[in-house]
Amino acid sequence: MFELSEEQRAIKKAVREFGEKELKPVGREYDQSNEFPHEIYKKACDLGYIGVAIPQEYGGAGAGQVVNAIVGEELCRADSTVGYSIQLGDLAVHMVLMYGTEDQKKKYVSMIPKGGISALGITEPDAGSDVAGIKTKAVKDGDEWVINGQKMFCSNASIADWIQVIAVTDPNAGHRGLSAFIVETDRDGVESFPIEKMGRHAQPTCDVVLDEVRVPEENLIGKVGRGFYQVLDQLAASRLNTAGIHVGIAQGALDRALEYAKEREAFGRKISEFQYIQHKLTDMKISVETARFFTYRAAWKFDQGYLPTEGAAMAKLVAGEVARSVTTDAIDVLGGHGYAMEMDVERYHRDAMAGPLVEGTSAILKNTIANVILGKLPAEKKVGK
Template sequence: MRWSKMNFDFTEEQNMLKRSVRKLSTEVLEPAIQKQERDIPFSKNFSLRMLKELQPYGFLDNTIAEENGGSGLDPLTYALMYEEIPIDLKSLVGISSSFTKGIANNGTESQKERFLPGLLSGDKIGCSAITEPNVGSNAAMLKTSAYLDGDEWVVNGTKTFISNGQIADYVNVVVQFDSSKKGKGLGTLIIEKEESPFQVKPLQTLGFKNGHLAELYFDNVRVPKENLLNPEGTGLKSTLIGFQTYRCFVATHANSLAQKALDYSLEYVKEREQFGRPIGSFQLVQEMLADMKTDVDASKLITYRALDMLSKGRRCPVESSMAKQFATEMAVRVTSKAIQIHGAYGLTTEFPLEGLFRNARMLTIPDGTTQIQKMIMGRELTGLRAFD
């Protein structure tokens, strides 16, 4: 025992935080969500109400370092809390709080004074706009342009598939300042919707209705000069630097979806009877459950390891990409098996399984597709790059 180092238990404080967030979810957040219309994106007012409920638990400032005014919680502990919030709120909270963290870490004093109070109180929502209609995986080729005209930046271009895009007050937009420099010409600007209006088109997708995905159109949008967040040459780096963390949180989101599908299945197999017996007594149904449980546990362990490395300040490109690609593909497998276990009922909107499956199917694409994650792993393992 003296040499044992691995520890699969959470600390007492972590368990306590998890319990308190679970209580908030079951007593306040989930009942409120159940009163909303299914598959219709939450209104902005409702989204803000949910942020206000989560705010006292530190969900809006937890990951910001203490020296930047946050509570400096480590990523693993934050992820354990994040697991407990309802699936429909994960994107809203995750995306807006990482926007906030970007300002707290990289913003000027005046940007912090202007933007942080509303974000930290849950009165404002942020999002991050990288993807364009013709540029997805290859972020170095982004085209949305910005040039200085007097005291203002003039922004032109289109961003697409932007989470929180339908309801965000602030957007961190990756722009190209000098296209001859490709990736080295990129930087980011904060665009405030009220101050610098732009057009927003909601996008209809398979799942993830409360991701509020949108296309944003910038047509000669004028933005104050002082809204520059990451100057020319730092845009790509500032975007890529956060990816190890984002990937762990997408993995956590996927693990929660899969865990829910497994929980529903375990209940159902004991209630549903065929051939005069609960279907859970059939060996082939038990095999599906055993495969689902193995998948979910393996995925959680891989994800916790990456989060633990992040918490210790260690670089984890292989581990975070492994977590992201394994967890999101796993969630598709597990939610699909959960539908199989529920038979035809699993396909109906009376049951939650088809919704979990549709949401899971969305997660293999953002923050680097499964293929991109595997190529990052391949590059780290071999030292050979598949692309520039």
């Protein structure tokens, strides 16, 4: 796959126009207000830009992961802060789509393209990269599960309709003792507290307290004891979206640096005439293209019916690191102006800094890729198998 189809190019253009009109002018405002852009999210939902990869029978566009990555890219290219926040409403749908019941898909997945929001509760104070270290417990009581624990860095939690919570159901089974649950945020005992953070200000990232939260048996996703493996499969899908987002952040920073370099003068010349600036812009472009290639290729693999464990890890690793480095370079191209809040690039940089941390740090992704190289993990498998 080396070229987008005519239809994919048309979608890319339409989302770019939407982003330029609706996101770009207000990004800084949302960065400073720390508010989620509900109205823009609703408009994006109405246009079918949210949950693009969700199958049509569950209200999505059914357009696949390549188109989803393109949409995330264009939204975040237009504005990293607002783009990031609205592109993650479907954060927790993948596991439900892969392992959930038909009722769960109809109830919890189909609400997302209509404006619903999901959240992912894996990380805890003492368990980040080491998912098997989760301490939140779910204990069976009749036909209900009672959940107690604390989640951390839970994106969207305070604005979400439901959180996918990973909890220990068998304390003696290690990573084989984890299970996944849908926890509606309006249930008794669920409380979310947004934390202050460096970037991504338009999306709440929360501590979540789960205190004697009761959910019915039908809120279990997949099988008891399979939560760890279901998380791994889910990450291989959600990393494609995250990669697309970071391609867009990097491209948006490059666009701004290029525009500035063509206007700014020093020593009687446009700074774009200095070889140093030309090489910097060239390196940035090569990095963005590399990240885009890895992302589209892995997303394309998914659309062929495969879960690209290695490809998605590579795409997220490359795109996350590229977003960090390209946004740093953009600040350099703008000189002192790049450091000023009135220019977008410092904000793009703050938003990009989370890229190599979320959904597996770059170190953890390297571990995954190494496991594939060493034959301990398959590079890909059929979706849902």
